[in-house]
Amino acid sequence: MIKDYLLRCQQELLERKIDLVSEIQNNEMSIRENEKLITLIKNSEDKSYTSLTPGNYKNDLDGKKIKELKMQLSGMQEYDAELRKKLDLIDDRINELEQIIHLEKDNSKVQYQKQKEHEESSQRYDTSIQQLKDILRRLDICSKMAEMDPIRCKIELKNLSAIVQKIIEDMRLHRYV
Numbered sequence: 073m074i075k076d077y078l079l080r081c082q083q084e085l086l087e088r089k090i091d092l093v094s095e096i097q098n099n100e101m102s103i104r105e106n107e108k109l110i111t112l113i114k115n116s117e118d119k120s121y122t123s124l125t126p127g128n129y130k131n132d133l134d135g136k137k138i139k140e141l142k143m144q145l146s147g148m149q150e151y152d153a154e155l156r157k158k159l160d161l162i163d164d165r166i167n168e169l170e171q172i173i174h175l176e177k178d179n180s181k182v183q184y185q186k187q188k189e190h191e192e193s194s195q196r197y198d199t200s201i202q203q204l205k206d207i208l209r210r211l212d213i214c215s216k217m218a219e220m221d222p223i224r225c226k227i228e229l230k231n232l233s234a235i236v237q238k239i240i241e242d243m244r245l246h247r248y249v
Contacts, residue, residue: 078176
C-alpha cells in the first residue's frame with residue numbers, strides 16, 4: 073500500500089518533469105529565435121529606406137525594437153532559470169522517492185524473511201511437541217512393559233533418551249520465537 077502510493081508519487085513527479093523539460097525546450101527555442109531576431113535587426117540596414125527617411129528614424133525604431141527584444145530575452149532567461157530550479161527540485165524529489173522505494177523493498181524483504189523464519193520456527197516447535205508427546209506415550213508403554221520384559225524396556229529407554237537429547241540439541245540450535 074505504501075509502496076503503491078510512493079510509486080504513484082514518483083510517476084506524478086516524472087510526468088511533471090517531462091512537462092518541465094518540454095517547457096524548457098520551448099523557452100530555449102524562443103530565446104534562440106529572439107537572439108536571432110536581435111542579430112538580424114542589428115545587421116540589417118536598408119540603405120534606400122535610410123536615405124528616404126529624415127534623420128535617424130529607422131535607427132530609432134530599430135533601437136527601440138532591439139531594446140524591447142532584449143527585455144523579452146532577459147525575462148525569458150529568468151524564466152529559464154526558474155524552470156531549471158524547479159527541474160532540479162523535481163529531480164531531487166524523484167531521487168528521494170527512489171531511495172525510499174528501495175528501502176521499502178528492502179524492508180518488505182526483511183519482513184518476508186522474518187515471517188518465513190517465524191513459520192519455520194513454529195513448524196520446528198510443533199514437530200518437537202509431537203515428538204515429546206510420542207515420548208510420553210512410549211514411556212507409558214515402557215512402564216507397563218518393565219515388569220514383563222525388562223531388557224526390552226531398557227533398550228526403549230535408551231532410544232527415548234537419544235530422542236530427548238536430539239530434541240534438546242535442536243532447541244538449542246533453533247531458538248523458538
